[in-house]
Structures are given as C-alpha cells and as structure tokens.
Amino acid sequence: MSKVYPLKGNQARAVAPHRTVWLSASAGTGKTQVLSARVLRLLLQDGVEPENILCLTFTKAGAAEMATRVNDVLARWVRLDDLALFQELEAIGADARPETLARARSRFAAVLDCPGGGLRIETIHAFSQWLLSAFPVESGLLPGTRAMEDRDRELLVREVLAQMLVEAEEAGDEGLLDALAHLALRMDQGSVIGFLLRCAKAIDLWQEPGAWRPPLRPRINQMLGLAADEDGSGVAALCADDAFDVASVRRCMAANAAWGTKTGIDAANMMGDWLAADPQARLAGIDDFAKLFLTAKGEAKSTRNLDKHEPAYADYQARVIAGITALRDRLALVNLAALLDPALTVGRRFALAWEAAKAREGFIDFDDQIRTAAALLTERTTADWIRYKLDRRFDHVLVDEAQDTNEAQWRIVLDGLVQDFFSGQGQSQRDPRTLFVVGDYKQAIFRFQGTSPENFAKARERVRRELAGLAEAMDEPERALLSLGLGQSYRTAMPILAFVDRAIAAIGPDRFGLPEAPEPHVGDVRPGLVRLWRPVGEGDGDEEELPEAGEEGGENWLSRPDRDLADRLARQVRQWLDTGFPLHKGTPRNARAGDVMILVRKRKDLAGLIVARLHARGVPVAGVDRLRLGAPLAVKDLMAALRFCAQPLDDLNLANLLVSPLIAWSQEDLLERGYRKDGVRLWTHLAHSRDPATVQTVEQLLDLLRRADFEPPAQLLHWLLVGPWRARFKLVARLGREANDPIDELLNAAMAYATGQVPSLVGFVQWFDSGDGELKREAGQAADLVRVMTVHGSKGLQAPIVILADAADDPDAAMARGSELVEHGPGQRPRGVPLPTLRKEEKAPPVRAAEEQAAREERAEHWRLLYVALTRAEEALFIAGAWPPSRKELPADSWYARLAPLFGEDEAWEPDAIWDGARSIGIPGPPVVEAPRTVENLGLPLLPPWLTTPIGPEPRPPRPLAPSALGEDEAPDPPTRPGPGALLAARRGTLIHKLIERLPAVAAPDRAEAALAWLARQGAEFDADAHADMLRAALAVLDHPDWQAVFGPGSLAEVPLAAVVEGRVVSGTIDRLLIAPDRVLIVDFKTARRPPASLADVPAAYLRQMAAYAAALTTIHPDRAVEAALLYTHAPQLIAIPAEVLARHHPMAAT
Known part of the structure; x- marks a missing residue:
C-alpha cells in the first residue's frame, strides 16, 4: 500500500492547492509523490469534488501508478485514527482541523461515487477518446468508430494502395501510375509506404483551410522560395553576362594563361569556351566548368601557383564559386520542385483515400484522436459551447511528463481546457482554478512522436505571461505562475548522480539542448558504484568469425562482439545471483533477478539475444519490452x-x-x-x-x-x-x-x-x-525477473542495478525517419510537408538546412536519452559495449566514448575475469549475509501435488446423432433418363410434394378449390386434367384412413426433435408429427425419383433414420406407441413401417 512521505522544500510549496505551478523535476525527485499529494490537497478543499479534477499523464503505467497511490491513501484515511490521520495530513501540508479530518475520511466514497467510478487520471489519448465519445456529433464521428490497432493499419494501407492503383488504371491516369512507379524505383516498399503514411499524417495539408489542391506545383514553388510559375526555363538566364560575374571569370582565365603550364592553358581554354557559349550551353556545361574551381569534395582549389600571376586570384575564384553555387542551388530548387510535384500528388491522393477508408471502416488512429480533439476544442463552430461544458466540469488540471507533450496536445490543454482559467471574468466567479504542470527538459526523448522540448518551454512562457497579466489585472500576486524545481533525488545514490553531473558538464549542456547548465543533482548519501567494462571485441581486427556449427545460440546475423557481449552479460548476472551483489537502499540485502535492468538504445536483435543468453544460464528474465x-x-x-x-x-x-x-x-x-x-x-x-x-x-x-x-x-x-x-x-x-x-x-x-x-x-x-x-509489455517490478528493454521503455522505471548494454553503438547508424519541409502560410500554423527519399545531389538548400536542424535535434535527444538511462540506476550503474566491426576506434559520439574519459584515461584497467578489465567510480556497499531463502524460513507450506498438475480437458458431451445422416450414401437415387418426359414427371412430383406440404393447413372442404387455384398459378405448363390428377394423388395421401390424422388439425410440420437415447444425443427434424393420447404418428417425406414398390425395397438407411426418430420419441413419450411411415412424394406413395422393423434398425445398433 502506498505510503505518505513528508514533503520537503519545493515539494511542499508545489502542492499548494490555490496556486498554478510549473514544476521542473529531475529524475528520481519524487514527482509522482508530489502529483499524488497535489490531488489529495485538492480533494481536501471545500467545493472541490473528484469530478472537478483532471490528471493527464504520458503513459498508461504512469496513470495506473498515480491512481493506485491516490486511492490507496484515500482508502487508508477512512480507517485511520485521528492521530495517524493528523500525521498524514501534516506530511502533505494540509491543515488538520476537525472538519478537514472528517472531509478526508469521506473522500474515498466521493471518488467511488463520482461519474466514471473514479478520478479521471488518464493519458492524453484516453482523454481525447472520452472527449470525442462525449461529443460524437460535433466531432463528426460515426457510430461504432473504434481505435485503429497496428494490424488494422497494415491491412488498410495495402487495401487503400491497391484500390488507388486499380482506380488509376481504370481511369487511365498515367501520371499517377508513373509517379508511383518512380517512387517504387527510388525507394523500397517499406519506404514508399512510410512516405505515403507521412502524407496521410499531414492531413491538415490537404483538408484544412488553405489546403493544397491540384495543381500542386505553384504551392511547391512558393514553399521553396520560387515564383509560382517557375518551371526551370529561366535558370539559364542566371548564366548570362548580366547575371553571372563573368569579369571574375576573365581574370581567372588570364591568370591561368599567364601561368603557362599545360594545366593552366587547358583551364584558360575551358574558361574561354564557357564564356563564348550562350546561356543555355553554359548551363549545360556548368558541372565541367565548376571543376576548374572546386575539388571533388566541393572545396575551393588551391591558388598557390596562380597567386604570383594574379595576387587577387583567390578573391576572384571565390566570386566565381559563389556564382556557381547560386546557380546550382537555383537549379536544385527547380529540379526538386519537379520531383516533388508527382510525389506529393500521389501522397495527397493516398491521404484522402486513407481518410475515406478509415471513415468507411470506422477507424480512428491516435493522431486522429489528438488532432480531432484539438480541433473540437479550438476550431469548430461548436468549440465555445464545448469549452463551456468542460469549463463547468474541470476546475483543476494536472499534466505529467509535460516535456513529452507535442504541439497538438498542448493545444488541447492550453487552448481547450484551461484557456478560460486565465480570463479575469472566469476566475472571479469562483475559487482560483489551477493548472499544475510537471516535467523535465532533460528527459524529453520522444521526438519521433512529434514532441519537442521547445514546446515545453513555449508553453511555460505562455502560461507565465497570461497569468502575470491576470495577477496584475486582479491585483492578486498569488495568481501568477509559481515556477519551482526539484533537485533532491530520493532514488539514486550520490556517487551516481555526481557522475551524471560530470557527464553533462563534459558533453556540454548545449549538446543536451539545455539553455544553461542545470543545477547539480543531490542524492542520498549511501554506497553507489559506476563501473565501466572494457569494450568487447577491442583489438579483434576486421576479421569476422562466425560461430561454430552447433554452438549454443549461433546467431550469425549479429557480429561476433555483439554475441560475445550478450554472453558476458548473462555470465555477469548469473555470477551476481550466485555470489551475491550487496544492495543497501532500505534493508541491506543481496541482489535478486528483479533488481537488474538491462537497457539498449534501440529495439534490435541484441536485446533478444541477451534474453536468450540469460535464459540459457538459468537467469529469470522477462523478455524484451516490445516485439512484433x-x-x-x-x-x-x-x-x-x-x-x-x-x-x-x-x-x-x-x-x-x-x-x-x-x-x-x-x-x-x-x-x-x-x-x-x-x-x-x-x-x-x-x-x-x-x-x-x-x-x-x-x-x-x-x-x-x-x-x-x-x-x-x-x-x-x-x-x-x-x-x-x-x-x-x-x-x-x-x-x-x-x-x-x-x-x-x-x-x-x-x-x-x-x-x-x-x-x-x-x-x-x-x-x-x-x-x-x-506486443507491448508493461515492465513493472512485480515479477522477480531481469528486465531487458529500450531506454525509451524504461521511462518512469528504476532498478537498483542498471546496465547500459550497447553504449558503444554509433548514433549516426540510426535509420533516418524521413525529412520534411515546413510551410509558413500567412495566418496559419506551420505545416510539415513530407519529402520522399532524396539523393545527395537532389537536396536543395532548404532540404539540407532542414536535415541539419533535424540532425542537431536528434543528437540532442541522443544525449538526453543518455541522461534518462543513467538516472534509472539506484545503487549501481554498469556501462558496456561491443566494438563496432571494421572500426579502429569507437564512434566519437557514442555514449561509451564520451563517458570513458570520466574514469581517467590513464588509469589502469582493474582485473575482471568476465570483462578483461574494468574501471570504477565509487564502491559497492559491504557484503550482506542473508539467510537462505527456503520454504522453511519463509514459513510457507508445500504446494499440494494437484496444484502443479495441469488440468485435463473437460469431458465433451457426445456428438449429436443426426438421423438424416445415418448412412445416406447407402440410399442411392440414380438419375432418370433425360428428356422432356422426365422433366415433366419431375415437375409433377414437385408440385404434388408442395400440395402435400400446404393443404394440411387448409380446411378439408376448401382443399380442392385452393389446390386447383394454386396449381393454375404454379403449374401452368400442365392442363386441367393433369391438375385434377395431381389433386387426386395428393388427397389420396391426405385422406388415407390410417394416416389422415397426421395431416389434420392438431398435427405439426417441420418439428425439431432432440433426446438422449442410451447416452447418445439424437437430434433432427420431422416433416409431420401428431401426438395423440395413446400414440405418436410421424411421417417423413422422401423425394426419390424412383420410389420403392414396397417396404421390402426401402433402403436400410431410411429405416435407420425412422427408427432413430421413433427411439427419440419413445424416450420423450414412453407411455405412447410410435407409428412411422415414409411418404414418397414423386408417386405419391405412403409406406408404413411396422414396429418390429423399427426395432431391428434401432440407432444404437447402427452406431
């Protein structure tokens, strides 16, 4: 059960229920405790009900943990005595008046009774789902709309793409087909689908006001800084004498001629030829011309030999290079626009088809949920009314992990939920309504999901500015934003935190994307260890040695160092479990499997191999946190x-x-x-x-x-x-x-x-x-298993022992996520324009600038990811890595390369039997001697054998015996000789069959008239005499003295039947049934084309069928005799089956 810890310093200030707070909380500083205490303080306030509070978290696990903590405390408050309750209220800074104690004891019931059955503590996606379901008409969702799962997405992508191809082919849209073919040649299948899905994600580009509509070329040109009608025809004009610095070219030509060597004369001649050409020819020869001034790497050539003939040669060359660069950049922009036109046309077509398909199938994905919820609160015509409804519900909003909130999510929070919190009119009508935001810029690691720490900073500045204006307008300084920080870690030992501070300083705060150096961390004064293991495979050379045949875990798709690394990690963990690794946080003890967390940078094969190696050595392991x-x-x-x-x-x-x-x-x-x-x-x-x-x-x-x-x-x-x-x-x-x-x-x-x-x-x-x-695992700490996961998956988790398994990996080897340009339209939010894969020469200056910016942001996130990884550790941090194959040194920006110098590059490697050497900072605690963990000293009884014996399958009831299936293959019905006569005979039999089925429902005096009228309509191919003959044949059956009753009043047609006969279920349908006081009559219709002449000719299969019906009815009506008959409707002919014949064909004898 969750414990209430006394709040200290800024923790206590942050939970003040009347203040809007922006809390920057470093890793392990107790932010979840502060969030929970803030909710508890709000619930203790008069006028605040549970339904007035909304808590938004980043993960489901975080929401569940916070809800559990709050509910546990509220449940405990119900039964605490006054003194204990007073102490807990005092710990969170609440007053302890008698009325507060009484309110505290009532809050658990209030939470249970509030709409939804509890506090609204949920992820932003879950809140968006609730919002859309609460306003389905306004959000435009159809009934039955459901969240799209990964498999749904993959299936729908293929369907939409296939349908788009079919429609283009049927419509003869050669342009679309050619554009798709060009994309397929340029990129592999996965990349093409990825590009199309990025186009679909950018749906605002195609549907919102100011949307791009065909033809797209003018919009593309404008985005690239070209004239709307630019088609490349004017690029050659940039080579003309009045546009290009031909004077500098002539100076360079004269200097080369004066040099007099073959190289100089050839260069002068080429310059002269270029100057003599017209602009179009100059443009065509620009690449050869550029080689006179630039090296193969694109750098300016040396001017040492030419300076003596023209002292200003370097300046003239620089001017020519500037002209060449401008020309090439302009040409690259035009070519890029020409390339993007068909690609984005395909992307737009797919995006619109994708939206239509999702609506048709009733799907909504996570991006749709956020986008639609944001639009519902800020853009739709009903936005004011919806905000009004929410305004009357939520008075206090709390946002956790705010650094991982993207722009659209901030629109939901700031523009949708709390916008009216900042208005003087709304605030003056009730007690202050508050916003509580907690996050840490250093832990912003979800850029690939569209988040950015810059959004975090912008949101804070906006809230600060608006609340400052409100405080000034209302002359209430406490309305202003209270910005606080938490730096005291309750998770990590001080030696590890000191190492984290040194790492930030050595790498540089700016490399983390931090505007300034963060405050030094403060942790618990207890033993802590940081150890660097020697990289695996160092000095092995370039030769890649594959595993021997039959070698355990011979995964030859991984490099030898990676395989060796996985094996050493497994050996190390096994050694800790066997010999003991001391842990001193709380009660001193030795480490168990659940105390170990192994982190990898990327989700890849190495994680699975580590799991396999651990399992092979008998180490309890939970498996990777996410896999296909x-x-x-x-x-x-x-x-x-x-x-x-x-x-x-x-x-x-x-x-x-x-x-x-x-x-x-x-x-x-x-x-x-x-x-x-x-x-x-x-x-x-x-x-x-x-x-x-x-x-x-x-x-x-x-x-x-x-x-x-x-x-x-x-x-x-x-x-x-x-x-x-x-x-x-x-x-x-x-x-x-x-x-x-x-x-x-x-x-x-x-x-x-x-x-x-x-x-x-x-x-x-x-x-x-x-x-x-x-498959996604919620990697909690309940099971005593080693956890292997990515650093992203470890967010919000911790472990006494943390291993960074792949710290030597090259961050530049990460797969690119796709480039985009940003369109800045007047009066519109910036919108991203997806780009297909481009070759180096196709990347015009805007693309290069965008990719360079993205690379800087990726690298900053790479270092923030390191911060998250380091701060998962409570007592011991181990850094490992495998030497990249075919490299003589570690990647410069790998975690290992940047952290290793902190251990002292001149320090000797300590002996280590597993890792061939190690360097350490800090020391582990003293050894811990524990009593053996046995059943006896745990006081637990032995499990009974039945508890470990698998339960067998539940006995299945006998399969029903269908009388109609008893030997059907033994009752052949050979076809009649084909011809008109046979067809008329078959038709006659069918009509008689229909009459026998229908006439029992008609009163006897009216049967003839009704039958002849029906035959006139249905049997028009027969004359009146044939109709009369068919009527006589049908009535001969219905009026049979022995069986007339089964076709008369009180009889039943098509009667389902089921009974258990000697342990076997008999189930079927009887064509005609009469239950009389002393007997039961049954008749079954047969449509054989050659009916038997007598009972002796009836197939045994039919006799077994009737015997099964008779046996079932005898079970149901044991006091009545059962009489059975077969009616062959083709003749028609009624054949009674005596009781002794039925007895000989009893169904149990047949099975």
Missing part, C-alpha cells in the same frame, strides 16, 4: 500447428512443427523418419509409415486435423495450449516464462479476428500473415 507478434518462437510454433491444419502438404511448415517443442522431434529424428523419394510429400510419407513413434505422431496430428474441421482458431489454440498437446507447458519449459506473453497475445489476436469477421482457420492464417501487430 509474429517474431517470438512460441508464436511461430503455434502458428506452424495452425498452418498444418490449413495445409498439411506444406513440407517446410510440417518439418518446423515436428521439431518444435509441441512434438519435440530432433533434427536426427526428422532426417531418419522423414527421408523419402523425390515428389512424395512429407505428410503422405509419414501417414504411410509403420514406425511406432511416427504412427503415434501421425495420430496426434490427425486428432488436430479432426478438431480443425469444426473449431474456430481461438478455440483450437486454446485446446492446443491446455489440452493433450500441453503446448503452453512445453513452450514455457523450452523458452522460459517470457513465452507466456506472446502466447496470450496470439490468443487475443485470434479472438480479435473473430470479432471482425466470420472465423475460419485459413482466414485467420491469411489475416495473421498480412500484418504484424506489436
């Missing part, structure tokens, strides 16, 4: 079983299934039992094998195939996991506990598939293969 659903081996094995059901003749898939843990053949077993002649399928070969082990496996697979015929994918997976196959037990035993999460997610995917369409096995396999959803 189709990637885990457990999922691949289960999907192999499903693919086998869909296509047993897929040899490769069947082989994968056989050697998986589900069946557990070895490779040798597969070679021995699966060896066969060419052209023979593996499944066919196994099915005909007489080898006992193979026969057993084939029977196991046949059982799976039988179930696959009638069970949907989700139920089939569940049976595989907990049924006789025991797939979950086998997979977890082989792959470790981390296999449970992907197994569960696969089950969720199968159930999600069933909710969207009719489930089928083949359909599910195709659906699964067409997209690949992402």
